[in-house]
Amino acid sequence: MTVGFMPLRHANGVPHFARGASGPAWIALGVAALVLLVVFPVCNLVVPPGSALHISDYWVTLGGKIMCYAIVALAMDLIWGYTGILSLGHGLFFALGGYAMGMYLMRSIGAEGVYHSELPDFMVFLDWKAYPWYWRFTDRFWYAALLVVLVPGLLAFVFGYFAFRSRIKGVYFSIITQALTYAAMLLFFRNDTGFGGNNGFTDFKRILGFSITAPATRMALFVITAAALLGFLLLGRAIVRSKLGRVLTAIRDAESRVMFSGYDPLWFKLFVWTLSAVICGIAGALYVPQVGIINPGEMSPANSIEIAIWAAVGGRGTLIGPVIGAAVVNLGKSWFTQTLPEYWLFALGLLFILVTLFLPRGIAGLWKGKAS
Amino acid sequence: MTGLLTSAMADRGSSLGGRVATGGVDISHRGILYLESISVSFDGFKALNDLSLTIDAGELRCVIGPNGAGKTTMMDVVTGKTRPDAGTAFFGQTIDLTRLTEPEIADRGIGRKFQKPTVFANHTVFENLELARKADKRVWPTLRAKLDSTAHGRIMAILETIKLVPEAGRLAGLLSHGQKQWLEIGMLLMQEPQLLLLDEPVAGMTDDETMRSAELFRTLAGDYTLVVVEHDMDFVARIADRVTVLHEGHVLAEGSMQQVQENEQVIEVFLGR
Numbered sequence: 002m003t004v005g006f007m008p009l010r011h012a013n014g015v016p017h018f019a020r021g022a023s024g025p026a027w028i029a030l031g032v033a034a035l036v037l038l039v040v041f042p043v044c045n046l047v048v049p050p051g052s053a054l055h056i057s058d059y060w061v062t063l064g065g066k067i068m069c070y071a072i073v074a075l076a077m078d079l080i081w082g083y084t085g086i087l088s089l090g091h092g093l094f095f096a097l098g099g100y101a102m103g104m105y106l107m108r109s110i111g112a113e114g115v116y117h118s119e120l121p122d123f124m125v126f127l128d129w130k131a132y133p134w135y136w137r138f139t140d141r142f143w144y145a146a147l148l149v150v151l152v153p154g155l156l157a158f159v160f161g162y163f164a165f166r167s168r169i170k171g172v173y174f175s176i177i178t179q180a181l182t183y184a185a186m187l188l189f190f191r192n193d194t195g196f197g198g199n200n201g202f203t204d205f206k207r208i209l210g211f212s213i214t215a216p217a218t219r220m221a222l223f224v225i226t227a228a229a230l231l232g233f234l235l236l237g238r239a240i241v242r243s244k245l246g247r248v249l250t251a252i253r254d255a256e257s258r259v260m261f262s263g264y265d266p267l268w269f270k271l272f273v274w275t276l277s278a279v280i281c282g283i284a285g286a287l288y289v290p291q292v293g294i295i296n297p298g299e300m301s302p303a304n305s306i307e308i309a310i311w312a313a314v315g316g317r318g319t320l321i322g323p324v325i326g327a328a329v330v331n332l333g334k335s336w337f338t339q340t341l342p343e344y345w346l347f348a349l350g351l352l353f354i355l356v357t358l359f360l361p362r363g364i365a366g367l368w369k370g371k372a373s
Numbered sequence: 374m375t376g377l378l379t380s381a382m383a384d385r386g387s388s389l390g391g392r393v394a395t396g397g398v399d400i401s402h403r404g405i406l407y408l409e410s411i412s413v414s415f416d417g418f419k420a421l422n423d424l425s426l427t428i429d430a431g432e433l434r435c436v437i438g439p440n441g442a443g444k445t446t447m448m449d450v451v452t453g454k455t456r457p458d459a460g461t462a463f464f465g466q467t468i469d470l471t472r473l474t475e476p477e478i479a480d481r482g483i484g485r486k487f488q489k490p491t492v493f494a495n496h497t498v499f500e501n502l503e504l505a506r507k508a509d510k511r512v513w514p515t516l517r518a519k520l521d522s523t524a525h526g527r528i529m530a531i532l533e534t535i536k537l538v539p540e541a542g543r544l545a546g547l548l549s550h551g552q553k554q555w556l557e558i559g560m561l562l563m564q565e566p567q568l569l570l571l572d573e574p575v576a577g578m579t580d581d582e583t584m585r586s587a588e589l590f591r592t593l594a595g596d597y598t599l600v601v602v603e604h605d606m607d608f609v610a611r612i613a614d615r616v617t618v619l620h621e622g623h624v625l626a627e628g629s630m631q632q633v634q635e636n637e638q639v640i641e642v643f644l645g646r
Contacts (some may be wrong), residue, residue: 061390121456170400173604206572240516243513243515243516243518244504244515244516245512245516245518247493247496247500247504248504248515250493251496251504252497254493255491255493255494257487257491258487258492258493258557258560259474260475260479260483261452261475261484262479262505262510262560263476263479263510263564264476264508265474265510268512269512272512272528312642
């Protein structure tokens with residue numbers, strides 16, 4: 002009796018036509034969690050340095066850095082791959098999150114700076130006597146954490162509201178975001194802005210009272226970053242599999258039809274755009290204590306373009322693609338910059354051309370192509 | 374299966390029965406769409422010139438006219454895509470269309486089908502209908518939305534109506550041209566509209582598909598109000614209750630197909646005599 006009707010539904014009411022393999026993806030996620038949250042810490046902290054199984058601090062730092070980039074690429078993919086809006090200014094949100102965390106880390110140095118002042122060295126150098134108003138409360142971790150979320154979030158919300166309301170799309174939107182991050186970079190380069198000018202923040206000593214260079218602290222940061230990456234993957238999955246996720250893809254494919262179906266694309270774009278910016282900010286906040294520096298270079302237009310390349314190389318419109326893309330490109334980058342530093346940009350350009358020509362759906366497209 | 378489907382169909386039937394009489398749009402004076410003295414110009418070109426047009430609830434009106442007569446601009450005005458320079462556009466007695474945005478107008482019950490079929494190519498046929506379904510379409514409710522059995526039944530009923538049940542799980546981008554047109558009409562029906570605007574719905578269809586579309590539109594008329602812009606005169610003759618002829622942005626003639634065909638002015642414009 003129920004033949005034509007029941008097969009169209011899952012037990013939980015999700016239409017049967019919701020695509021995407023589930024089983025293997027869960028296994029892969031479980032393996033990734035095991036490796037990042039158990040194997041890495043054990044092999045770095047417990048296994049002695051002489052052993053073949055030892056993972057050196059170099060790999061922990063590199064791994065942590067790449068996971069931060071992977072989170073950014075994932076955020077980029079939500080807005081670009083799924084919603085079709087190419088941002089070339091995502092480096093700005095990443096940097097703002099980094100700066101918010103950096104302010105807290107600068108305050109944590111205390112009087113251990115070169116000038117033994119309560120103020121950061123760059124402020125002493127500028128002959129400032131007190132912190133400017135926007136540095137208030139930044140000595141408290143919870144407040145800095147709040148800034149990490151609020152600053153990129155609010156900026157994205159306000160900018161996005163006006164851009165999307167004016168129906169700025171496509172290449173115009175990309176160029177404006179590029180200009181935005183460039184303008185911010187120039188602002189942060191100025192010493193008077195109060196963020197350390199072109200040197201930015203560095204020489205951090207401790208975070209939440211723990212020495213920032215201690216192996217255990219570094220590993221803790223690594224594990225937190227891994228947990229954040231896995232968490233954002235799950236969040237991304239929940240979003241793209243929801244009806245809202247289908248509306249986002251519909252906006253990408255036929256925005257006028259979305260409008261005439263009664264959805265206001267403005268709020269949907271604004272939701273995913275702001276969320277994407279907040280995720281980038283969190284990635285930046287995780288990045289700074291691990292790398293030990295934040296400066297306006299993070300806001301340079303080239304950085305934001307590189308983020309788009311990670312997503313494109315890995316595969317737009319998939320969740321795992323951007324993560325793979327960020328890892329592949331950055332592992333390549335760290336190899337090249339050590340062995341053939343002057344050829345890195347050529348290699349990156351070549352990679353981008355090859356992927357565009359032969360793998361339009363990115364590295365993740367290799368699996369999908371086989372599956373379908 | 375039959376039980377569930379019939380109940381879904383009956384459900385649809387009853388909601389249809391109530392539609393023409395109620396549903397937020399005041400059609401107490403028979404008319405569902407009133408355009409009065411509408412003018413629109415683009416860079417000096419008068420796309421619509423003092424256009425007045427009234428559509429009754431439940432009728433199937435065909436709008437014909439040469440290229441550039443203002444047919445598509447008229448639909449743009451009704452759906453909020455274009456704001457008129459002068460004139461009024463009312464949906465029923467009370468809803469002023471010139472003050473609403475496109476999504477608001479869609480939400481009030483005006484569905485529009487574009488000339489070129491626009492469906493969500495990377496979603497399945499089923500998902501296309503699911504997205505179009507009348508629901509709370511704000512961000513948060515959409516994020517939390519779950520497909521319940523009523524919704525499922527309604528989607529299945531519409532799939533039956535547009536004859537795409539076997540294609541339910543296919544990506545809409547893979548459908549034939551005619552099937553895309555029907556899917557788009559199905560998406561409009563999912564919004565439970567009062568008024569459907571169809572821009573050249575049978576363009577590019579095979580003869581067989583055109584015949585089936587004519588059947589579909591005749592079934593829908595009465596339950597819904599349909600305004601069809603079409604070039605295919607045989608098709609218009611087969612489906613129309615009444616025909617409106619547009620020329621240079623205003624109404625040249627109005628009446629049954631036969632009346633219109635015998636109208637001197639119409640003959641002059643169309644045959645250039």
